[in-house]
Structure formats: structure tokens, C-alpha cells
Amino acid sequence: MRLGVVGICSDFRTLNQEEIDAVQKLQFTGVSYHFASSNIPLVSPEEITRCRFLLEKAHLDLVQFGITYSECLFDPSASVREAAIEAVNCGMSVARELGAHHYLFRPGSLNPDGAWTSHKDNYLPESMERLIETLKPIAENAEREALTLVMETHAVSIMDSPETCSEIVERVGSDRLRIVMDFVNHFQTLRQVYASEDRLNHIFDVMGPVAPMAHIKDIRVENGLVLHLNEEVPGEGELAIGVALKRFNELHPDGYGLIEHLPLEKIPLANANVRRIASENGIDIY
Numbered sequence: 001m002r003l004g005v006v007g008i009c010s011d012f013r014t015l016n017q018e019e020i021d022a023v024q025k026l027q028f029t030g031v032s033y034h035f036a037s038s039n040i041p042l043v044s045p046e047e048i049t050r051c052r053f054l055l056e057k058a059h060l061d062l063v064q065f066g067i068t069y070s071e072c073l074f075d076p077s078a079s080v081r082e083a084a085i086e087a088v089n090c091g092m093s094v095a096r097e098l099g100a101h102h103y104l105f106r107p108g109s110l111n112p113d114g115a116w117t118s119h120k121d122n123y124l125p126e127s128m129e130r131l132i133e134t135l136k137p138i139a140e141n142a143e144r145e146a147l148t149l150v151m152e153t154h155a156v157s158i159m160d161s162p163e164t165c166s167e168i169v170e171r172v173g174s175d176r177l178r179i180v181m182d183f184v185n186h187f188q189t190l191r192q193v194y195a196s197e198d199r200l201n202h203i204f205d206v207m208g209p210v211a212p213m214a215h216i217k218d219i220r221v222e223n224g225l226v227l228h229l230n231e232e233v234p235g236e237g238e239l240a241i242g243v244a245l246k247r248f249n250e251l252h253p254d255g256y257g258l259i260e261h262l263p264l265e266k267i268p269l270a271n272a273n274v275r276r277i278a279s280e281n282g283i284d285i286y
Helices: 017-025 037-042 045-057 078-089 092-098 125-145 162-172 190-194 196-210 241-251 264-280
Strands: 002-005 030-036 061-068 102-105 149-151 177-181 213-216 218-221 229-232 256-259
Touching: 002 061, 002 264, 030 037, 030 256, 037 061, 045 061, 045 092, 061 092, 061 256, 078 125, 092 125, 125 149, 125 162, 125 177, 162 177, 162 196, 177 196, 190 196, 190 218, 196 241, 213 241, 241 264, 256 264
Parallel strands: 002 030, 002 256, 030 061, 061 102, 102 149, 149 177, 177 213, 213 256
Antiparallel strands: 218 229
């Protein structure tokens, strides 16, 4: 498998040698960008060409180009769903021209506080039907662009379980629609965390074949009178990270795992931990 990072490179339009040096110093071979859909019209061809040239010169892959927007893909309003489709579709040509391996996007939520907040109506059957119908034209556009979509998922979202994720991919029926293997996002109970090997194997059994890119994180259990499961530096939490790396490598030996959601000062520890755990499990990171 291969190893990349999210967070060292901030904006593809201003990629610089300092960022490239920081990525290469840690021996990452891939980077990632998130970009607001509202800013896509401001991107110039020269900025795309410059970024791609610098990445290719440095022998770095653009693993993930993520598009951000406020709309929910399964909103009851047809006009909101149409705006969501446009928000996702508008960045695909930029991602393709940049040479991105994957185009990252999210389902959204009916909670007005944001995409990664819960709402009881997210789980209604009609919400699922609207999501699938919205995804079909997005997948069709990805087919035209020859671009692989990877959809973000989370336990608080409509994409709450490996079973739901697998079902949505099957029902949309496009080889261009895939899922991010963000295994941390599919731990829903304390017992699952404390028996993480079983849960990880289940996650990979169900959605591993349709999840060609991974986000590598760990889980920390915090004290409190309700359940608090927070992200942690990989190798510093409760999960059997070695199991996750082995299962991903078996399914996608050329696939990328991305270290993400960390401040810059914690990325070196995460990088060292992942490489150590991979070595202990006979996994070659190249």
C-alpha cells in the first residue's frame, strides 16, 4: 500500500516548495486537497497546470481532491438537490485536470448545523431513495469525466453503516461510485471499540471491496455519562490498526491510506506509528 497525508498542503493554487519538502521529509508519496465548490469558477487553467507540474516534478500523487458545499444530497426540496448535484459536478473537471486519483464528496444532512450532524429524518426510507436518485446523475458525470468518486461516510450520517454504504453503491450501479474506507467512522458502540478486531473485519468484509482509498485514524474513549468516541493519532488509541492495514493492503495493495485530521505537529508521530505497525504486520509501504 501507499501512504499520503491530508493537511500539509493547504491550497492547490498556492502549492510551494516548503509544503513539498515537508511532505517528502516524512516520505509520503501522496497529498490531498479540499476545495469549496463556490470557488471553482475562480480557478484558472494556469493554476491547474502549475500545481500538476509541481506535483509531477516532485513525484507526488494527488490522491484525493475533495469538494465542499452546504447542500444536502437528499433534501426534500428538488431545487436544493439540483444545487447539490451542480456543487458536486462543478469540480470534477478540475480534479481530472489536476490528475486526482479520487474525487471526494459527502452526502450531507437534514440538520442545518452541517453535513456531519445527526437528524432523525436522515434515516427515513424516503431520504435513502432521494439520495440514490441524486447520486445517479453525479455518477453519470463521473463516468463522462473518467473520474472515480469516493463518498465520505460516518455513523452520524445517512451513510451510517457498512451495510448501508454497500447497498447505496450497488443500487446506484456505477463503477465510478465508491466509498472512502474511513473505518473509524463506523464504530457505533463502546463494545465495538473494545473488540475492534471483530468490528474492523466486519467493516472490511462488507464494504472493503468498494472502498479503494483509506483514511487512517484511531479512536480514543473519553470519560463521560454518555458515549464519547473521539479521533486519535493512529497507534495511540484503542483500535487494532494492524488489522485495518492488513485488510486494506490485501484488498488494495496499490491503494492509498491517508493520515488526516491532525495538527501539523502530530503528523510525524502518526506517520511513524503507521509505518511501524505496517512493518510489524508484513506490509510494504512504497
